[in-house]
Amino acid sequence: MNFPESNMLLQPPSLEDVHHRHTPPPLAEPLLLFEHVSKWYGPVLAMNQVTLELNGGITGLVGANGAGKSTLLRMANGQLKPTLGRVRVRGIDAWHWHARRLVGYCPDADAFYEDHSGRKFVWTMARLCGFDRSESTWRTEAVLERVGMAERADRKLRGYSKGMRQRIKLAQALLHDPELLILDEPLSGIDPIGRQELLEVFRSLASQGKCLLISSHELEALEKLTNHVVIMARGRIAAVGTLQQIRDLLDNHPVSVRIEVGCPRELARLLLAMQEVIAVEVDRPARPGGESISLVVKAHHPKRFFERFGELVIEEQMDVHRLEPLDESAHAILGYLLGGSGKT
Amino acid sequence: MQAQTDTLLRYRPWRGTFRGPLSASFAMARASVKLLLRRRLMWGLFALGLLVFLFFFYAQYLAVWIPNQLTSSDTLRVGVVPVKVNDLTKLLERLSLNGSVHTFGNFFWFQGYVLIIVLALAGSVLVGNDFFHGSLPFYLSKPIGRWHYVLGKCLAIGFFVNLMTTLPALFLWLQAGLLYDWKTYYVDNLDLLAGILGYGLVLTSVLSLLAVTTAILVRQTVPMVMIWMGVFVLLRMMSNWLVDGLNQPAEWKLLDLWNDLYLCGLWCLGAAPETIRPQPQPEFWQAWATIAGVCLACMLYLRKRIQAVDIVS
Numbered sequence: 001m002n003f004p005e006s007n008m009l010l011q012p013p014s015l016e017d018v019h020h021r022h023t024p025p026p027l028a029e030p031l032l033l034f035e036h037v038s039k040w041y042g043p044v045l046a047m048n049q050v051t052l053e054l055n056g057g058i059t060g061l062v063g064a065n066g067a068g069k070s071t072l073l074r075m076a077n078g079q080l081k082p083t084l085g086r087v088r089v090r091g092i093d094a095w096h097w098h099a100r101r102l103v104g105y106c107p108d109a110d111a112f113y114e115d116h117s118g119r120k121f122v123w124t125m126a127r128l129c130g131f132d133r134s135e136s137t138w139r140t141e142a143v144l145e146r147v148g149m150a151e152r153a154d155r156k157l158r159g160y161s162k163g164m165r166q167r168i169k170l171a172q173a174l175l176h177d178p179e180l181l182i183l184d185e186p187l188s189g190i191d192p193i194g195r196q197e198l199l200e201v202f203r204s205l206a207s208q209g210k211c212l213l214i215s216s217h218e219l220e221a222l223e224k225l226t227n228h229v230v231i232m233a234r235g236r237i238a239a240v241g242t243l244q245q246i247r248d249l250l251d252n253h254p255v256s257v258r259i260e261v262g263c264p265r266e267l268a269r270l271l272l273a274m275q276e277v278i279a280v281e282v283d284r285p286a287r288p289g290g291e292s293i294s295l296v297v298k299a300h301h302p303k304r305f306f307e308r309f310g311e312l313v314i315e316e317q318m319d320v321h322r323l324e325p326l327d328e329s330a331h332a333i334l335g336y337l338l339g340g341s342g343k344t
Numbered sequence: 345m346q347a348q349t350d351t352l353l354r355y356r357p358w359r360g361t362f363r364g365p366l367s368a369s370f371a372m373a374r375a376s377v378k379l380l381l382r383r384r385l386m387w388g389l390f391a392l393g394l395l396v397f398l399f400f401f402y403a404q405y406l407a408v409w410i411p412n413q414l415t416s417s418d419t420l421r422v423g424v425v426p427v428k429v430n431d432l433t434k435l436l437e438r439l440s441l442n443g444s445v446h447t448f449g450n451f452f453w454f455q456g457y458v459l460i461i462v463l464a465l466a467g468s469v470l471v472g473n474d475f476f477h478g479s480l481p482f483y484l485s486k487p488i489g490r491w492h493y494v495l496g497k498c499l500a501i502g503f504f505v506n507l508m509t510t511l512p513a514l515f516l517w518l519q520a521g522l523l524y525d526w527k528t529y530y531v532d533n534l535d536l537l538a539g540i541l542g543y544g545l546v547l548t549s550v551l552s553l554l555a556v557t558t559a560i561l562v563r564q565t566v567p568m569v570m571i572w573m574g575v576f577v578l579l580r581m582m583s584n585w586l587v588d589g590l591n592q593p594a595e596w597k598l599l600d601l602w603n604d605l606y607l608c609g610l611w612c613l614g615a616a617p618e619t620i621r622p623q624p625q626p627e628f629w630q631a632w633a634t635i636a637g638v639c640l641a642c643m644l645y646l647r648k649r650i651q652a653v654d655i656v657s
Contacts, residue, residue: 077485097365097489105485111477113375115382127371128486130362172482 029091031055031102031180031211032076037085039071039235046071048235049085054180054213058206060222061215063232069215070108072232073182076213077105089180101130104178108185108215110165114158118149118168121157125172143171148197162189170198174205181205183214187221199225231333239333246333254278255302260322264293270312271297276305296326365488372483372496376470377503383469386462390508393458397512400441400451401519406432407441408523443520443529445615448513448540452547452609456602459508463551464572466504467559471497476563490650498552505551510544535614542612547605550635557642560649576602587624594624598634607631 032054039047047068063069074080075087078094087094089102112121119140126136144150147167160168166189173181183202187195202225206212216222222229223243231239231246239246261267268280276299283294299305313320327333380386410433414420418429440446474480483493517537521529554575562568583599586592597603603625610620611628 074481077481079481079484097487097492100485100487101362103485105481107478107481107485109478109481111473111479112482113379113479115379116375124371124375125482125486127374128368128483128488130364130368130487132363173485176487 029088031090032213033088034072034075035086035088037075037082037087039068039075039080040083046235047075047082050235050237052230052237052240054211056206056209056211057228058202058212058214058226060226060229061213061232062217062219062222062229063238067232068235069232070184071235073105073184073213073215076180077103077182079105101176102179104173104176104181106169106173106181106183106186108188110162110169112157112165112168114156116157117154118157118160118164118171119144119153121168122153122171122175126175129176131176139175140171143174146174146201147171148194163191163194166190167194167198170201179209179211181210181212183212185216186214187216187218195221243333254298254300255305256326257297257299258283258294258322258324258326259297259320260294262319262321264295266316267318268295270316271295271309274299274305274308274312276300276308294322362487365492366495368486368488369492369496369499372488372493373499373503376497376500380466380469380500380504385465389458389462389465393455393462393508393512396455396458397451397515400439400447400454400512400516403436403439404441404443404447404516404519405523407436410436443517443524443533443536445536445539445610445613446619447520448516448536448543448613449606449610449615451513451516452509452543453602453606455509455512456605459505459547459551460572460576460602462504462508463501463555464569465565466501467555467572468563468565468568470500471556471559472563472565472568475560494556494646494650497556501552501555502548505548506544509547510540513540513544539609539613543609546608546612546635550605550639553639553642553646557645560646588622594626595630597624598626598630601634601638604631604634608635 030053032052034050034052037047037050038045050068050072052072061069061072071080075082076089076094078087078089078096078099081095089099092099092102094103116124122144123136123140126139127133129136131139141150144153147170149164149167149171152164153168157165157168166186170183170186173183186202187198190198199221202212202214206226214222214225227242227244229239229241229243229246230237259267264282268282271277271280277297278300279298281296283296312318410429414429419426420429420432421427439450468476474483480493484490514537517533517540521533558568558571562571580600580602583597583603586596586599587594607620607625607628608631611632617625617628
């Protein structure tokens with residue numbers, strides 16, 4: 001599926017700058033394309049007929065443990081070969097090493113050569129990218145500064161905290177300025193301040209036209225970053241799109257909305273007259289001692305409900321203080337889709 | 345809106361041409377060599393290898409010095425132990441320390457004992473850990489192929505093979521020239537020089553492939569050491585028992601992989617089959633065929649692991 005919003009972020013990169021001059025990949029091809037991809041681990045079907053297309057922006061990949069997220073990320077990076085179907089990066093088979101010029105990968109494992117310093121490790125990775133010695137040095141310093149590790153990179157890796165390891169992993173993925181950045185649990189173990197810094201880094205990368213595919217169990221952090229998600233369940237893609245789009249498709253699950261308004265009883269009466277509304281609950285005052293009473297409304301067909309609610313507010317000239325969807329969070333949507341609490 | 349951190353982004357367009365994945369293999373080999381050089385145990389083993397070299401170095405010198413300075417009836421004092429010159433020259437003659445084919449053949453043979461231990465320990469550090477601890481994804485996420493990874497590791501192992509065998513053997517060749525008439529020795533024995541390099545090449549190819557394959561197979565140090573001891577010690581004892589003890593055909597010696605490598609090396613050095621000790625020995629072609637079979641098996645296994653099966657567990 002295409003994300004129209006994501007496409008807007010995609011700016012044609014100067015491929016000559018980031019790729020080998022003699023083999024520029026065609027721009028017309030999607031950046032990342034999964035075509036009917038299945039993957040078997042012996043008798044276990046880890047991925048089942050997955051089709052996905054990404055062209056830019058930030059995409060969150062969520063799902064329960066064992067849903068196939070890591071398998072998808074590894075296939076996108078050419079670490080795994082699909083049993084059926086094909087994975088292509090700008091038209092190049094992801095399994096081929098040429099495709100990895102376009103992809104940066106930050107794995108979830110953080111096993112390094114513990115005797116190396118962070119700087120040495122990143123420098124070695126730069127050499128593996130095909131940069132010469134001086135360029136490797138330059139890029140190493142640039143990415144270390146980028147992830148906030150320039151001052152601490154001379155320590156041995158064995159002495160690094162979890163957060164520092166995450167930053168080093170991210171640094172090595174950024175080295176060759178990839179078009180597609182695949183991040184497997186990049187925020188795990190990072191303190192709140194560091195997390196905010198990294199979220200800023202991700203946003204700035206996306207604003208420069210990079211495509212980021214981020215797998216994370218930390219849905220709150222992911223929601224701050226993007227509302228484009230790919231939801232995986234049991235090896236299949238359960239849903240793709242913005243959280244709002246996905247929520248709209250869940251007609252079986254009524255949307256819950258909290259409304260704070262000056263005349264709650266009147267509004268409740270009008271709402272109950274609407275076809276889409278199933279129930280209205282009068283909630284306790286939002287603020288102790290305050291006059292405002294909130295209503296919690298449950299309604300089918302969210303899109304139609306919000307359209308009619310807007311018309312109603314204008315017609316009746318109501319003073320709405322607050323309108324808060326209660327179950328459009330990734331947690332709630334995951335819960336609906338996966339049949340659980342939504343916690344991954 | 346521009347993010348605050350945009351100012352930190354120091355990327356600039358890359359105007360150069362990327363080096364190919366072969367250069368990445370060399371980078372990986374360099375990193376692997378440095379990794380192994382950080383291990384103190386390895387330095388201990390290198391010191392042991394150095395002792396073997398120094399033994400040959402000084403013994404080759406003594407083999408020339410003794411006949412010139414002493415008579416066979418003289419007695420030398422090594423510390424407080426009196427040693428007859430006659431006995432000493434017999435030992436030196438047995439090792440053929442005269443800059444001939446068997447000088448280098450013997451050196452490679454004895455150095456092999458240390459080399460095998462080094463490689464048995466190095467395999468798991470260089471390759472096994474990448475699999476066992478999961479650092480392989482970092483390498484394979486870079487623009488290199490699977491075979492480039494294998495090549496990088498083989499190069500690192502080849503470095504140690506040549507550091508411990510070929511390089512000291514070349515020193516011995518140079519020393520032999522200086523001990524005898526260097527003008528004629530160097531010119532007359534250029535084929536020996538080529539033979540030493542050939543022997544080194546055979547060892548590098550076979551042992552690096554074998555080390556990488558076994559390290560990928562078993563990954564951890566202890567099983568790796570057990571396999572190498574099985575191949576190079578147990579099979580050797582068995583082949584000797586079969587041939588020398590039970591008088592079975594000499595072809596049973598082909599079970600001894602180090603002996604096969606020795607025979608191939610002696611072929612490179614141009615040794616006559618009847619001068620090889622101990623006798624009987626299989627034919628040169630049989631040793632070559634065995635080595636080729638081992639290499640083929642290793643390549644097939646690596647191909648299977650790399651092409652058909654996911655190597656990221």
